[in-house]
Amino acid sequence: MALPNINPTETTSWKKLQEHFKTISDVHMKDLFAQDEERANKFTIKWDDFYVDYSKNRITEETLKYLLELADEVKLKEAINSQFSGEIINQTEGRAVLHMALRASESADFKVDGVNVMSEIYEVKKKIEKFTNEVVNGHRTGYTGKTFTDIVNIGIGGSDLGPAMVVDSLQYYKNHLTTHFVSNVDGDHVNEVIKKLNSETTLFVIVSKTFTTQETLSNANTIKSWFLKSAEESAIADHFVAVSTNIANVKAFGIDENNIFPMWDWVGGRFSLWSAVGLSISLSIGYNNFENLLKGAHKMDEHFKNEDFSQNIPVVLALISVWYNNFFKAESEAIIPYSQYLNQFATYLQQGIMESNGKSIDRNGNSIDYQTGTIIWGEPGTNAQHAFFQLIHQGTKLIPADFIGFAQSLHNNKDHQDKLMSNFFAQTEALLNGKTKAEVLAEGTAESLVPFKVFEGNKPTNTIFINRLSPESLGKLIAMYEHKIFVQGIIWNIFSYDQFGVELGKQLANKILHEFNNNADSAHDSSTQNLLNYYKGML
Ligand code: F6P
Numbered sequence: 001m002a003l004p005n006i007n008p009t010e011t012t013s014w015k016k017l018q019e020h021f022k023t024i025s026d027v028h029m030k031d032l033f034a035q036d037e038e039r040a041n042k043f044t045i046k047w048d049d050f051y052v053d054y055s056k057n058r059i060t061e062e063t064l065k066y067l068l069e070l071a072d073e074v075k076l077k078e079a080i081n082s083q084f085s086g087e088i089i090n091q092t093e094g095r096a097v098l099h100m101a102l103r104a105s106e107s108a109d110f111k112v113d114g115v116n117v118m119s120e121i122y123e124v125k126k127k128i129e130k131f132t133n134e135v136v137n138g139h140r141t142g143y144t145g146k147t148f149t150d151i152v153n154i155g156i157g158g159s160d161l162g163p164a165m166v167v168d169s170l171q172y173y174k175n176h177l178t179t180h181f182v183s184n185v186d187g188d189h190v191n192e193v194i195k196k197l198n199s200e201t202t203l204f205v206i207v208s209k210t211f212t213t214q215e216t217l218s219n220a221n222t223i224k225s226w227f228l229k230s231a232e233e234s235a236i237a238d239h240f241v242a243v244s245t246n247i248a249n250v251k252a253f254g255i256d257e258n259n260i261f262p263m264w265d266w267v268g269g270r271f272s273l274w275s276a277v278g279l280s281i282s283l284s285i286g287y288n289n290f291e292n293l294l295k296g297a298h299k300m301d302e303h304f305k306n307e308d309f310s311q312n313i314p315v316v317l318a319l320i321s322v323w324y325n326n327f328f329k330a331e332s333e334a335i336i337p338y339s340q341y342l343n344q345f346a347t348y349l350q351q352g353i354m355e356s357n358g359k360s361i362d363r364n365g366n367s368i369d370y371q372t373g374t375i376i377w378g379e380p381g382t383n384a385q386h387a388f389f390q391l392i393h394q395g396t397k398l399i400p401a402d403f404i405g406f407a408q409s410l411h412n413n414k415d416h417q418d419k420l421m422s423n424f425f426a427q428t429e430a431l432l433n434g435k436t437k438a439e440v441l442a443e444g445t446a447e448s449l450v451p452f453k454v455f456e457g458n459k460p461t462n463t464i465f466i467n468r469l470s471p472e473s474l475g476k477l478i479a480m481y482e483h484k485i486f487v488q489g490i491i492w493n494i495f496s497y498d499q500f501g502v503e504l505g506k507q508l509a510n511k512i513l514h515e516f517n518n519n520a521d522s523a524h525d526s527s528t529q530n531l532l533n534y535y536k537g538m539l
Contacts, residue, residue, distance in 0.1 A: 004075035013069035090497035102274035103294035143235035155207030158269030165348035211246035296475025314483035335378035346378035431459035
């Protein structure tokens with residue numbers, strides 16, 4: 001069954017939201033809090049070790065009611081069921097979308113083309129477990145018999161960002177192996193990594209769903225050439241493994257069949273860290289921790305699939321985001337984790353959210369006349385406070401922000417943790433309340449400076465407050481955003497799981513590269529032609 005195909009702007013609830021927006025757009029959240037002392041409780045979802053407070057948003061119970069009606073009108077429940085049933089919901093690529101199966105229990109029933117895929121998944125998981133244990137315990141060695149010290153993940157996009165983010169986020173749980181990531185086709189990237197490596201003790205994991213990606217194959221070839229300067233061809237089998245759906249290309253690269261970790265076309269690249277694409281995660285933090293990451297994501301899957309929409313974290317966050325994007329016309333959303341460990345989290349989400357929902361054609365193939373995917377950006381607090389928070393507090397743009405924090409610090413430094421968390425709580429309070437002219441004057445500010453020191457407030461935030469950063473809680477958090485992406489794609493009536501928008505640039509780059517390699521010319525606009533001439537003149 002195809003996904004529902006409903007223009008959200010033609011629904012009754014959308015029209016209600018448009019009318020309702022007129023009554024809300026100038027309301028200050030401060031007044032909403034003053035009018036209802038139960039507001040914070042009403043707009044908080046407590047689930048497992050997650051405390052999600054979305055009360056500091058420019059919404060009322062009426063807003064939420066209409067947003068929930070919108071979810072019903074676009075048939076969100078049916079769409080969720082279609083996704084979990086393995087229907088071909090990635091219609092433009094003719095594929096099911098089943099990354100949830102990767103984190104389900106072995107007895108689950110996820111079917112693709114009528115065939116339960118759980119046994120295949122568990123076969124690969126067992127292979128990941130065995131391989132991880134052998135490398136970590138030192139039973140598997142390099143070509144000179146030395147144990148491995150370094151892992152290099154070679155991949156890009158979903159074959160890099162997920163594993164890189166998780167390995168960095170969970171470095172507290174890491175073992176003795178040092179993990180590197182090579183992604184950019186910029187040769188300076190791979191060469192800087194190579195500088196740190198010893199060929200005898202490094203394991204290379206080439207990750208490419210298609211095994212055709214220019215960046216990944218270039219980096220893999222450069223690394224292979226470097227490796228073969230000190231090792232025999234036969235040593236490749238000990239040092240190179242691959243994760244891919246394209247077994248033929250992997251073998252052609254020279255990788256031993258036993259060293260191939262398969263994946264499937266029903267796992268989208270940006271949702272693939274749960275598959276063998278996460279091999280470098282498993283190697284870095286150990287298989288049990290990798291399992292716990294999957295376990296957390298699975299718990300969020302169950303919550304998303306079964307919970308009533310009014311208490312459903314991904315659904316509520318997605319609806320609020322639609323409210324800002326389509327009614328307040330907010331262009332971007334900030335993700336601010338109050339954990340240095342989540343340094344790469346916003347970068348990771350940029351691919352997930354913007355590659356999925358950056359679409360302007362609806363599920364009928366028609367141009368869309370409403371806004372879709374939000375621009376995602378962010379950095380960890382408190383660093384972000386000293387960088388771009390000025391604009392969020394006093395700029396002209398409305399930037400809804402997710403504040404993500406953990407009650408316990410991993411290193412148990414109470415002094416630092418209290419300082420960090422005081423900032424975490426203070427910022428959303430400041431963004432909510434602002435500072436009035438009277439308050440500024442009461443501080444003894446000179447009259448001429450008062451306008452500059454007033455904070456309007458009324459800036460929306462969600463607080464996603466979690467007990468502790470662990471593989472399991474990180475799994476829940478990532479899955480929460482994955483489902484938010486899905487919900488928004490359904491509401492906007494777009495296909496979230498293709499990414500044709502990345503193709504044109506690839507095609508033109510290949511054409512230009514062909515010109516470089518063959519000293520050929522072809523037609524370009526005058527700007528591009530001048531730049532090419534300038535570049536050639538510099539060589
Ligand atoms: O950027 C486009 C894209 O296709 C992403 O969706 C994907 O994650 C990335 O390229 C890498 O693709 P592959 O894993 O096939 O090398």
